[in-house]
Amino acid sequence: MPRPGPDPLGALLSAIPALTGSPTTEPQREGFRRYLDVFVRWNQVHRMTALSSPEEVVQGLFLDSLLFLPLLPARPIALLDIGAGSGIPGLPLRLIDDRISLTLIEARRKRVSFLRAACRELSLADVRVLEGRAEELIDDDPALPESFDAVVARAVGAPLLDSVGTRYLRSGGTMVVAGGTRAVARPPFEAVQVRIPGASTNRIFLRTVKQGNVPRGT
Secondary structure, eight states, X not given: OOOOOOXXXXXXXXXXXXXXXXXXXXXXXXXXXHHHHHHHHHHHHHOOOSOXXXXXXXXXXXXXXXXXXXXXXXXXXXXXXXXXXXXXXXXXXXXHOTTEEEEEEEOOHHXXXXXXXXXXXXXXXXXXXEESOHHHHHHHOTTSTTOEEXXXXXXXXXXXXXXXXXXXXXXXXXXXXXXXXXXXXXXXXXXXXXXXXTSSOXXXXXXXXXXXXXXXXX
């Protein structure tokens, strides 16, 4: 019989202790295996990303999502992922720490269908999936403004997050946006580089903390 290949989740599971300071747990292992399975199955049909192999998905999406972790406030927190797409970075962060109360906002219907299917597969009944544009939803639901401790985004630019995402944050809340290798911070954001100890994975993030209240429509 052929020898089994390397575990596609190997690098991810090794990185968890380096980022959290705690050993990888069985619920984390099982959660990421189930997430990878449903992700790959949906991606074969709906082409959610150009990353095709399980190893590419783990390295390019799951592991990259965990780099947000050191920049989040102390848990427990209410976390909002704007433009969540296929759940990146929100779902990996929730799988790492169940003290995160997660809400996902996504405007594309097929992505919303995937997010809801993934949450069912992962038994994450507490995760909220909201369909729509962030700039419209906040005006439609009076419970959303200033109700989150942190806002994250991987596929939404800092200018939109500064004008819209800030309205979702409580005073003192943190907003973190993924940047490229040459990302340049402009006020109110600061550039922060995060790397996984002992690994080559790293990224520059743009981060800001909400000071006081931001008037509606700014």
